[in-house]
Amino acid sequence: xxxxxxxxxxxxxxxxxxxxxxxxxxxxxxxxxxxxxxxxxxxxxxxxxxxxxxxxxxxxxxxxxxxxxxxxxxxxxxxxxxxxxxxxxxxxxxxxxxxxxxxxxxxxxxxxxxxxxxxxxxxxxxxxxxxxxxxxxxxxxxxxxxxxxxxxxxxxxxxxxxxxxxxxxxxxxxxxxxxxxxxxxxxxxxxxxxxxxxxxxxxxxxxxxxxxxxxxxxxxxxxxxxxxx
Amino acid sequence: xxxxxxxxxxxxxxxxxxxxxxxxxxxxxxxxxxxxxxxxxxxxxxxxxxxxxxxxxxxxxxxxxxxxxxxxxxxxxxxxxxxxxxxxxxxxxxxxxxxxxxxxxxxxxxxxxxxxxxxxxxxxxxxxxxxxxxxxxxxxxxxxxxxxxxxxxxxxxxxxxxxxxxxxxxxxxxxxxxxxxxxxxxxxxxxxxxxxxxxxxxxxxxxxxxxx
Ligand SMILES: [Zn+2]
Numbered sequence: 001x002x003x004x005x006x007x008x009x010x011x012x013x014x015x016x017x018x019x020x021x022x023x024x025x026x027x028x029x030x031x032x033x034x035x036x037x038x039x040x041x042x043x044x045x046x047x048x049x050x051x052x053x054x055x056x057x058x059x060x061x062x063x064x065x066x067x068x069x070x071x072x073x074x075x076x077x078x079x080x081x082x083x084x085x086x087x088x089x090x091x092x093x094x095x096x097x098x099x100x101x102x103x104x105x106x107x108x109x110x111x112x113x114x115x116x117x118x119x120x121x122x123x124x125x126x127x128x129x130x131x132x133x134x135x136x137x138x139x140x141x142x143x144x145x146x147x148x149x150x151x152x153x154x155x156x157x158x159x160x161x162x163x164x165x166x167x168x169x170x171x172x173x174x175x176x177x178x179x180x181x182x183x184x185x186x187x188x189x190x191x192x193x194x195x196x197x198x199x200x201x202x203x204x205x206x207x208x209x210x211x212x213x214x215x216x217x218x219x220x221x222x223x224x225x226x227x228x229x
Numbered sequence: 230x231x232x233x234x235x236x237x238x239x240x241x242x243x244x245x246x247x248x249x250x251x252x253x254x255x256x257x258x259x260x261x262x263x264x265x266x267x268x269x270x271x272x273x274x275x276x277x278x279x280x281x282x283x284x285x286x287x288x289x290x291x292x293x294x295x296x297x298x299x300x301x302x303x304x305x306x307x308x309x310x311x312x313x314x315x316x317x318x319x320x321x322x323x324x325x326x327x328x329x330x331x332x333x334x335x336x337x338x339x340x341x342x343x344x345x346x347x348x349x350x351x352x353x354x355x356x357x358x359x360x361x362x363x364x365x366x367x368x369x370x371x372x373x374x375x376x377x378x379x380x381x382x383x384x385x386x387x388x389x390x391x392x393x394x395x396x397x398x399x400x401x402x403x404x405x406x407x408x409x410x411x412x413x414x415x416x417x418x419x420x421x422x423x424x425x426x427x428x429x430x431x432x433x434x435x436x437x438x439x440x441x
Contacts, residue, residue: 074355097257
């Protein structure tokens, strides 16, 4: 639908009423056109997106920053776009992309949101290995995710939550694809195992026995096209 | 030299092919972030995450080639990719917004919050000045605020992109009743705008060269 068609549809019955060349009809059409032009969703009086970003990253001069702040407070459309940016910019506790193939697992990327010190990964760079371990700590909690190549195109995920050095029993771990829950398990003997997970994008949400979700882990599993690369 | 520095140097020499496997790691990173944000923020207008990730990488390559991106460290590289991903995503959202109603672009819950809470006055007050558009927006919104309550509400929801049949349940009236109410609201508004010379001052923003 073009803007014009959309405007016409939004106008509904009065568009017909406003047809014709009488001064009243023309006035009505112009009022509608003005409403279309100044609709807030068009962002015609919003700061440039570059300035929105500069504001969240605190690189605007004070007066300018105040203007953006005041605008965002009154403009749900900019507020929404900034929430979109936050969603992109906020890393999960652990985020990793691995490739699984004939030679085992390769860690493509990883980052650790909470841990002050770099987490250990038993495999880095291009070399393939059957196992990769990722760790991240937040406060007294530590999360460990072990990845094990199960076959040429699947892997096993073992998840362990530790508090003050000891495994947390009865912690719940959900395996999701996007927001869709695939499996939900509770740790017994210290960990949860999801076996034979095929290639895809997964989220793991981890909850201690009681209380809110403490960690979100994003794992992207790709099939290794060229295990020798 | 770290791995990334070496590969970016290769890109700057134009040796894109050698850097391709290194670049794949960042494709996975970008696609992962987009996927997560899509799920968390109900971006159902983003139907092809891999295509969007590809566009982000293309823009990154352009920035490297023409010297706009100089590698400092891993965090800065990821930050650049995240910002680029946001611009790419927002542009795709703009395209969707031109074709779809508010609820399809923002998701039901957020659209509901906007429809409930959007305040004409606060928005007009916070408007940015671009080529005097702000003054015109204020004049228009002030005219809307002078309307009686029900007529004002119809226009407020129209400004947010709702058609009469979508306004109807929100105002507990039939779609026809809303269409009639909207007609009267527009007539009132048109009269007010004429009285205040709105078109003479601001017509250039919305009349184009079609008429007026
Ligand atoms: Zn805005």
